[in-house]
Amino acid sequence: MTTDLSQQLLEQVSQALRQGTALRIQGGNSKAMLGRPVTGELVDTRWHSGIVSYDPTELVLTARAGTPLREIEATLGEAGQMLPCEPPHLGPEATLGGMVAAGLSGPRRPWAGAVRDYVLGTRLITGHGKHLRFGGEVMKNVAGYDVSRLMAGSFGCLGLLTEVSLKVLPRPRQCLGLRLEMDARQALARLAEWGQQPLPISAASHDGEALHLRLEGGEGSVRSARERLGGEVLDPQYWGDLREQRLAFFTAPATLWRLSLPITCGVLDLPGQQLIDWGGAQRWLKSEAPAATLRALLAEVGGHATAYAPGDDSSAPLDPMTLRYHQALKRQLDPQGIFNPGRLYAHL
Amino acid sequence: MNILYDERVDGPLPSVDKPALLAALREALPDLDILHRSEDLKPYECDGLSAYRTLPLLVALPERLEQVQALLRLCHQRGVPVVARGAGTGLSGGALPLSQGILLVMARFNRILEVNPQGRFARVQPGVRNLAISQAAAPYGLYYAPDPSSQIACSIGGNVAENAGGVHCLKYGLTVHNLLKVDILTVEGECLTLGSDALDSPGFDLLALFTGSEGLLGIVTEVTVKLLPRPQVARVLLASFASVEDAGRAVADIIAAGIIPAGLEMMDNLAIRAAEAFIHAGYPVDAAAILLCELDGVEADVQDDCARVDAVLRQAGAREVRLACDEAERVRFWAGRKNAFPAVGRISPDYYCMDGTIPRRELPRVLAGISQLSETYGLRVANVFHAGDGNMHPLILFDANLPGELERAEALGGRILELCVAVGGSITGEHGVGREKINQMCAQFNSDEITLFHAVKAAFDPRGLLNPGKNIPTLQRCAEFGALHVHHGQLPFPDLERF
Numbered sequence: 001m002t003t004d005l006s007q008q009l010l011e012q013v014s015q016a017l018r019q020g021t022a023l024r025i026q027g028g029n030s031k032a033m034l035g036r037p038v039t040g041e042l043v044d045t046r047w048h049s050g051i052v053s054y055d056p057t058e059l060v061l062t063a064r065a066g067t068p069l070r071e072i073e074a075t076l077g078e079a080g081q082m083l084p085c086e087p088p089h090l091g092p093e094a095t096l097g098g099m100v101a102a103g104l105s106g107p108r109r110p111w112a113g114a115v116r117d118y119v120l121g122t123r124l125i126t127g128h129g130k131h132l133r134f135g136g137e138v139m140k141n142v143a144g145y146d147v148s149r150l151m152a153g154s155f156g157c158l159g160l161l162t163e164v165s166l167k168v169l170p171r172p173r174q175c176l177g178l179r180l181e182m183d184a185r186q187a188l189a190r191l192a193e194w195g196q197q198p199l200p201i202s203a204a205s206h207d208g209e210a211l212h213l214r215l216e217g218g219e220g221s222v223r224s225a226r227e228r229l230g231g232e233v234l235d236p237q238y239w240g241d242l243r244e245q246r247l248a249f250f251t252a253p254a255t256l257w258r259l260s261l262p263i264t265c266g267v268l269d270l271p272g273q274q275l276i277d278w279g280g281a282q283r284w285l286k287s288e289a290p291a292a293t294l295r296a297l298l299a300e301v302g303g304h305a306t307a308y309a310p311g312d313d314s315s316a317p318l319d320p321m322t323l324r325y326h327q328a329l330k331r332q333l334d335p336q337g338i339f340n341p342g343r344l345y346a347h348l
Numbered sequence: 349m350n351i352l353y354d355e356r357v358d359g360p361l362p363s364v365d366k367p368a369l370l371a372a373l374r375e376a377l378p379d380l381d382i383l384h385r386s387e388d389l390k391p392y393e394c395d396g397l398s399a400y401r402t403l404p405l406l407v408a409l410p411e412r413l414e415q416v417q418a419l420l421r422l423c424h425q426r427g428v429p430v431v432a433r434g435a436g437t438g439l440s441g442g443a444l445p446l447s448q449g450i451l452l453v454m455a456r457f458n459r460i461l462e463v464n465p466q467g468r469f470a471r472v473q474p475g476v477r478n479l480a481i482s483q484a485a486a487p488y489g490l491y492y493a494p495d496p497s498s499q500i501a502c503s504i505g506g507n508v509a510e511n512a513g514g515v516h517c518l519k520y521g522l523t524v525h526n527l528l529k530v531d532i533l534t535v536e537g538e539c540l541t542l543g544s545d546a547l548d549s550p551g552f553d554l555l556a557l558f559t560g561s562e563g564l565l566g567i568v569t570e571v572t573v574k575l576l577p578r579p580q581v582a583r584v585l586l587a588s589f590a591s592v593e594d595a596g597r598a599v600a601d602i603i604a605a606g607i608i609p610a611g612l613e614m615m616d617n618l619a620i621r622a623a624e625a626f627i628h629a630g631y632p633v634d635a636a637a638i639l640l641c642e643l644d645g646v647e648a649d650v651q652d653d654c655a656r657v658d659a660v661l662r663q664a665g666a667r668e669v670r671l672a673c674d675e676a677e678r679v680r681f682w683a684g685r686k687n688a689f690p691a692v693g694r695i696s697p698d699y700y701c702m703d704g705t706i707p708r709r710e711l712p713r714v715l716a717g718i719s720q721l722s723e724t725y726g727l728r729v730a731n732v733f734h735a736g737d738g739n740m741h742p743l744i745l746f747d748a749n750l751p752g753e754l755e756r757a758e759a760l761g762g763r764i765l766e767l768c769v770a771v772g773g774s775i776t777g778e779h780g781v782g783r784e785k786i787n788q789m790c791a792q793f794n795s796d797e798i799t800l801f802h803a804v805k806a807a808f809d810p811r812g813l814l815n816p817g818k819n820i821p822t823l824q825r826c827a828e829f830g831a832l833h834v835h836h837g838q839l840p841f842p843d844l845e846r847f
Binding site (some may be wrong): 060080103114117138141147170198199217218219223224321326345 | 464465466467510539546547549550552556557559561577579606648649651705707709736738739773774776777778779780785789792793794799800801806807820
């Protein structure tokens with residue numbers, strides 16, 4: 001379905017600005033477990049949908065914010081291409097706008113980059129009631145401030161995204177999953193060693209029992225890495241299940257936390273169950289421990305934690321200086337505070 | 349329109365009492381090196397864009413963070429503009445001084461603080477040279493990927509400020525893709541950390557916003573970059589074409605074949621001949637265009653990809669395809685391209701390097717447009733092109749000693765950039781806006797977009813003391829620049845066709 005409803009969206013924002021109404025921006029509502037609940041008039045972006053342009057030889061796709069992520073991935077798949085950052089859908093209705101606003105990246109993140117790394121341009125409706133264009137459809141563009149990448153992970157707090165241009169890449173010719181039995185300590189040590197070598201690793205996770213590796217590249221590199229690393233072949237479904245939180249680990253009743261850590265911090269002793277992702281740079285934790293306890297433990301190793309449960313404790317707190325500049329930016333770009341007020345932090 | 353700071357359209361600058369400021373700085377920072385005599389200031393009057401020069405009010409050469417902090421606080425109190433400078437290799441005048449401002453030279457912060465092979469990162473001071481990072485990482489088989497052609501000299505702080513690129517961007521990204529963390533000092537002299545030692549940090553992505561902000565949002569004091577394992581092998585293919593259209597099509601075909609080369613460079617005939625005469629790289633001087641395609645990675649994959657690319661190139665109509673037979677030949681093939689700028693410098697007294705980007709499919713149209721503009725303005729243009737990522741570097745040949753030639757070169761350059769914008773591209777891919785492309789910003793962005801950029805600036809530096817006049821034009825400047833275009837009678841070349 002292809003519909004350009006940007007005019008209606010602009011009108012809705014203009015009206016909200018006139019009346020001082022808060023807006024709650026929503027695509028597929030698949031990331032509602034992150035951040036804080038917002039009260040405000042619903043802006044449903046799903047009807048502003050459709051791929052605007054896609055030329056596989058340019059490696060660029062432009063689509064409206066409400067375009068379903070599955071439609072984008074299907075279109076790319078037909079041309080043998082992909083979104084390298086492997087964005088988690090976390091729901092059947094996930095949209096492009098939500099993918100960028102949430103800024104979540106999948107298992108390939110440490111090797112291929114995050115959502116923001118693939119954002120080339122955006123159109124957005126601003127807190128001054130204007131529909132503007134930043135960045136574009138070219139790979140290199142350093143004119144002006146990089147407002148487009150700033151939108152990635154901003155949870156709609158700085159403006160209403162209407163269109164996004166993304167860099168896309170060809171799918172690797174070969175893809176092979178491996179399962180190597182070893183404990184987490186050993187796995188992290190091996191990953192640190194392999195990370196310094198030109199191996200075609202594109203995902204690395206440890207589930208408590210074994211290291212799961214994904215090899216991606218040409219036939220030759222994947223074959224030789226497979227011979228060198230050994231292990232048994234892994235069901236390729238694993239990576240999709242990890243990305244979409246369908247593994248048995250995620251079904252445990254405790255709160256789910258996403259921990260983002262320096263890759264060097266080694267095995268962490270934390271209350272609850274852990275699953276290592278991103279070669280150690282991201283850990284999933286199922287824990288009933290209080291947020292403050294976890295945050296204190298993480299601060300010691302230079303990491304931060306996000307709860308996949310809506311509320312005040314969901315987003316990791318900012319230090320006072322950083323918060324000050326967040327507030328200054330919010331005031332400048334959304335002076336009336338109409339876009340998703342409080343979605344990330346109470347006073348933002 | 350003059351490119352130097354013009355208070356009439358760029359906004360009033362505070363008038364600064366130089367002796368009083370110097371005395372205050374000396375009192376507050378007795379051990380800070382400050383240059384103030386005009387003969388000492390002279391070497392700092394320009395950066396890599398040497399056609400434009402302004403003597404700074406003072407030059408400060410701090411060595412310690414506390415000095416920078418105290419200097420910024422003092423300038424903030426007294427309302428003195430501050431222009432940051434790294435190695436001064438920038439090509440867009442981003443470090444062009446202000447006669448009423450302090451030039452803050454960060455070059456003495458040149459220590460590599462940490463190379464961590466397990467964590468694959470390096471923590472360095474802002475004055476460290478780009479290449480020095482890769483050299484320090486080399487013993488571990490690692491390197492820092494972005495490689496601007498000035499990498500021997502340019503500093504990482506400047507790379508962050510400009511979001512510098514290089515010839516390997518399509519595969520390895522720009523500076524913004526290769527950073528973990530940047531520590532800055534705000535205009536008020538407060539420390540702020542952007543990014544973290546982890547792969548992301550809570551809240552807005554201020555690191556992405558800051559990268560490429562050209563010294564307008566803060567001063568870089570420390571940079572943590574990602575390091576990558578050095579690829580096992582790199583091979584390069586040289587293909588010659590009878591037309592630039594064929595070469596352009598070959599680029600699209602390589603991508604369509606699912607191959608992402610480490611580097612994919614195109615040169616047109618004038619650039620080929622200049623480079624060949626200078627370097628003797630073995631380029632076919634009768635070709636309309638050549639493509640250099642570098643493939644890197646694991647030996648087996650590179651071999652396969654070389655065979656694939658070879659077939660694609662021949663299919664696309666290449667007259668000849670040569671695979672560099674050994675490392676020496678590979679280096680020679682690259683030497684021609686990497687020395688294209690000085691090579692052009694040998695066949696013309698002066699040249700002016702442009703930096704537009706375009707969607708690759710527009711290449712034939714843009715090259716035809718450039719050739720037409722070149723004829724109209726009576727100046728030769730050599731084209732060097734990062735074909736993989738659509739970044740063009742047209743080199744305009746001129747002689748600054750001939751009256752009017754510099755102005756004509758500037759006007760031609762401006763038109764080339766506007767042509768890039770018209771086909772959906774950008775006025776700058778990697779050199780930055782600085783002062784050089786301040787007018788063309790008005791062609792790429794409308795007044796509401798420019799206004800939003802000013803709002804971003806106001807969040808960090810409401811009084812506009814950091815690098816005023818760079819990167820983002822005032823609306824007054826755009827109004828004046830726009831007027832030049834609307835009223836064709838005022839154009840220096842009224843008969844020129846618009847694209």
